[in-house]
Amino acid sequence: MHLNRSRIGTSAAALASVGALAAAVLVGAGHGNPAREINLLSGAAWLPSSQVGQVTLLDGSSAEVAAQVKVADPGAAVDVVQQGATAYAINHTTGTITRVDGATFEQGKPATPIPDAHAGLTAFAGKGPLYALDTQRGVLVAADARTLANQGEPQSLAARLTAGSATMDDAGHLWLIDQATGDLTRVVGNQQTTHRATAKPGNSVLTMAGDNPVVVDITDRKALRVSPDAVAPDTVIDLDVAPDDKVQASGSPHGQRLYVVSSRGVLMICDLAAAKCGATIPIAAPATTFGPAVEAGNRVFVPDYTGGRVWIVDLATHVVVAKPQVLPPGQFQLLTRDGVVFFNDPNTEKAGVVRIDGGVRNAAKYDPADPNKGLNAPQDKPTAPSAPPSQPQTPPPSSQDQPPNTQTTQPTVTDQPTVPTEPTVPTQPTVPTQPTQPTQPPPKPKPKLGIKISKANPVAEETVTLQVTNSTGGIASADWNFGDSKGDSGTTVPHAWAGGGTYQVSVKVTAPDGQKGSTSLSVTVQPKPIPKHKLTVFVEGGGGHLVGGPINCPSACETDMAEGSSLTLTANPDPGKVFNFWNPGCSSTGGTETNPTCTVRMGTADQVASAAFTDGKTLSVTIKGNLGAGGTVTSDVGGMNCSSGTCSITVSPGTHVTLTGQGNATSDFSFWSSCPDGANFKKFCEYPMDTDYSDTATFNPKS
Template sequence: MRRWAGPAALVALLVAGVAALVAGSAQGVAARSVSLDDVSAWLLSPAVGEAELVDGNSGAVVTRVELGVGALTGTQSGTGEFVADSATGKLRRIDGATYRVSAPATFGKPGEALGVYPAGETVFAVDQPTGLVSLLDPRTLAVRQTYSLAAKVAAGGIVTQGADVLWAVGATTGDLERVDGSGTTIVRHAVDPARTTLVTAAGLPVAVDLTARQVVRLGSRGVTGAGTCVDVAATDSSVQVVGSADRPAVYAVSGSRGVLLVSDLATGRCGDAVNLGVAGHRLGQPREAAGRVFVPDYTSGQVLVVDVTAGRVIADPTVMPPSTAFELRDEGAVVFYNDPATAKAGVISLDGAIRPIEKYSPATVGTAPGGPASLAGKLPSDAAGGSQPPTGGTSPPSGVQPTAVPTRPAATRPQRPTAPLTTIPPVGAGPAVASNDGRTAPTTSTTTEAPATGGGAPTVRIAVSAPQARVGTALTMQAVLVAADGTVTAGKLAQVSWSFGDGGSATGSQVTHAWTASGVYTVSADVRLTDGTSAAPVTSVTVVAPNVPPVTTPPVTNPPVTVPPVTTPPTTKPAVSPLKAVLSANKGSCTQDSANVTVDASGSAGGSGPLTYAFDFGDGTTAGPASAATVEHGYSQTGPFTVTVTITDATGASAKATATATLLHLAASATSVTVGQSVTLTGTGVCAGASLDLNIGAQYAGGTSTSGNIGHNVHEPNPYTSTWGTGTTTVSAHWSESDPYSDSNRLTITVTDPAPPPPLQVTASSTSITLGQSVTLTATGGVHGSDGTYSWYGANPSGLGTSLCGTTASCTTTPDTTGTWKYSVQVYDNAGNRAESNQLAVTVSP
């Protein structure tokens, strides 16, 4: 439960059951009126560059703060909000009492993922790609200290503890690192880096390792106590995890199974489960409040409210259109839902009742002293001193109680009038068609429009390459989104289904179609946008007969003339060319959640009359017969697939052609080499680009890597050349998390060492010294030659480990306490081999 107060002292006057108002700030900005049981949350709207403060009791938007459009993420701390912009690498703070925005502080390069993690009296700013951690003053954002983690940080691999502690998981090493004001502590290779999430349970940090299927507690020296089981499959990539705020428990939700699983850290049990009834759905990050777990269902647009004690779903309100990715935020006993891409948001109570909220009017954009939000995607320049609060107001007269500041009115932005589109890229101009009045019809596009449902200003239109067509002549049609400012795009269309008015149909944002008879046809499109909204625009196309003569101007009367008879030669029927089918399937588009291949048979020719096309996509699905020669098809596997088209002409004659559709295939220059030799990996297919996402040394159902490495993902150029360590390593390429890592893009690289180096050993200048003396450690063996990179470690008599020295084969250190110290070293050579020594004991006497 949060209580709101300005910088001045809060005066609570409970007279006749009426709560007093909160005092204004010292700067004279009037504070808002709140009740003593106030619970509020900051919700971000990156598309319009705003942060909105929403009151959880009334559902009212208290204020809006202009930030500028960017890659915004926010974290609430008390009544304020820290906002990171990964597009610029900057961090700002919104004061919860005055709504002032601080001057921006830079902590990363533009385009790098920047995370902010408040922890009491310290704020941690983490540049995730580099692993740099800055400890900040929570009020001024001044840097107190900066540390470097041993590796970059994975998503979900950070959690804070208490007032000044941060835990992180190395994205490639699986190391657990603890950061506080005194420095860093590293626990080597503690968890699976690819599938470990850090959360808090009853206020204490825990690591949820889905590969090991266990939850472990984290203490000052790393993992403490026995682990608790997690009842999930090691291969289930749909699992999301959240910890309980009040009890030692962790909740895991599986979208593929449609269940919520409970791991009780107090008893060590993990057998309790709740059937959510949504198997196969895409579920988002759950939240927990007052013993209820709230699960966002992206597939249905619902929030599943789970009573964990009763073991059942007590409510499933619909809060968003289907297929919308939205977020949940919990503040006290109130949960807020928010679509960062639109104005939709709201509040959910513990019993599942919802209160929808419109964060801003889609047709208006507010103006504030901090600068207007730019819908064109331009970022406002950074003010040296930060922006002013978005709500106006002056200091009240002396002795007068300040009143609530209402939500500032938004200024209406002028709207452009809707006009027909003349050109819609990439639809090309079609051929000129003779009209019935003898003139040549222009090839400009004609459109109709339909508003996208959901309250937005943009409209969806159909662009046609020509207003008329002859029988058998194909037209090109495209569905496009036209914003309120006239901007045209096809990139936000998720799915388009067409009906051409003659029984033909097709899918894809851009299609071609030919009609077999003259007439006026109604063309309609069923369009679903990426934000979950939908539209159904229509247009009409006039089709004329192929032999309609142009109507000419009446002839001029001249004196009579004698016209000699004309002999008409006999008519010969033109020869029919052979029917030939041509097919290609080597283009398309790949996103995080889908892969579409463009199947193109437009090169087919011959036969009599118009052609129809029937497609077999090779994955058990078909389309047609229809008049569209080009279709888009989505695949859920990497392939390869054999695609077949059957074309049929007006006489019933047919022909077939096949093509291979491959989403992604990984090839190696060699799969068996000796140590030191390099191997080049090359990805090909529709989803292959300038870079490769590789999973190295991962575990699969068919077997386990023998390289001894924990599986991890890397992002490398395509092609990628590297040397490999001795042993056998499994490598796969993928374009998204939904890629199933099938055999078609997985291979095994075997590296042999005909003359392995001697084992890595550590010797000491002395194994028995007195306190204050130094000891020199020397490493021998383990690598070929002297090109190794060494990492030294020392464990004090209490067992607490720390990193030592530099990267050479020699290390001199001075123990700071008596007892038995244990030293070890790891070494990597240029061929990718790794060796690790046994521990060497050194006794330190008083």
């Protein structure tokens, strides 16, 4: 098997450029919109290989290996967490975490953030500290993201956690759901904020959709969008899942969408802003085993472990557009980086990239015949060879020991006559040398292309400028494809995307000398912000509370709501009070007689919702049983069901309430002590409730 290593040095430098470029964009963010040159290595992912104890950086644009680092002994259970270009290799076997620098590929010393943590050890890397979590024991600690030194002692969360119990938002805040209690906790540094009983105890999954954490309560078959500031649910959606369904849940990184994959072979797409699951798409046969879906290029990618394939669904049409086979059947990893979709088998060398059109580019993370071949930072560095020994000086030649190829001088014979020398032959004139042939000019360099964009993360319908550059020469023509079925021509072009998502922009270039080249980049477009308006709630004259989402009026009576979103208010009367009426402002009403509800749907302007409570009238009944007799009194209004002692209900003035006395197996109802209509010996007694009433129901043994 051949591993292409010709670009390793180039890729390392390119990745360093990406890191420096990202920093430049952040520093310049306060001074307009800086142009950003995207390097072809953007969209690179670190992938683990447990069999050889390595992590590999795979370049998404070329599907070539950019770095290969050994972080553990062969056979160790290795996973990896990525923040920017930096990798954090998690060794479950030793319970350690190793940082691999994204610019130099140098690895730090392994750190043990939580003693005795092994299979349950995981990590979350964001803008702040690195959080290390032991899900098996519920232990958490924050560590410095560069040195991995703990920032305090490990904390016991007293919570039951699983693999899907934690997630991190873009602000670097950690979110946890306790499977035993359903409590939701937000962790910021060493501070924790908890919302009790957010989900039913049992089985819940925590994910992110845009800026909102989402709790998928599989036990109660609901999805709860959480307000990051209030640390409380603000939207609840019913999920169409059966109790025996195996469910995988994940969210869109760019919008208010939740993806729920069910083992019965369907993908559900839920619109959290509209509080509904609007699309159910069949993708495979029932009893298929899936992994969590990922999103890229306005499409959803669903890993199918049973078939070893990836199902690709178009978000605009809700149609399956491709189902490429990527690996043999079995569990594998599917992830996205900068709009590029990667697949990885942690137990073999097999990995690669899935394009949004379903094309597959396979890659080998290492050479199975020689796994250590091409390591960027091998653990055992070869010793440099010592310098060769100095050559001894050659002694000068003697008359008996001449250097090779040296003529021996003949001795002069003195008794021979001297022979006159021959006249010197004049030297022939030097023949002039032929003129040197001119050297051929070096071949012209191939185009080296880059793309600049005027704003790194534009908003839908916002026009940006894109420019293609050639660092080795000029550009004669350029043809663009913006990844949304639209294109343009020219070196510098404007474009606006209609909706949020990740788009693969590509450009084909012809240089003045006729050479051709192409390049591409992923552009993440933010959804157009939904306008928000104020909802004001009040209680006329007091006497009760209106509760729903962040509203708990009269103490908290205002909130901002997005256009098209809904909020349900519940009326809770104070003791001795009853609900009277809702004022105009409810799009629908419901609930119970004692606790009615009002659903407010936000339009295009501020809205007001209010309710009134009034003094109620109380009806009390005392149960009297002679000689051990007994029975039950029930009401047709107010929910009375009384079998002993004294019971009471409070109703609106003028309400007619009918009480019914019913004996049991050994007793009969006998009489009322003060029925208003005088029918004391009937089982039924009606009370007009124009005032408070008190009565006694007497039961006697059956004769």
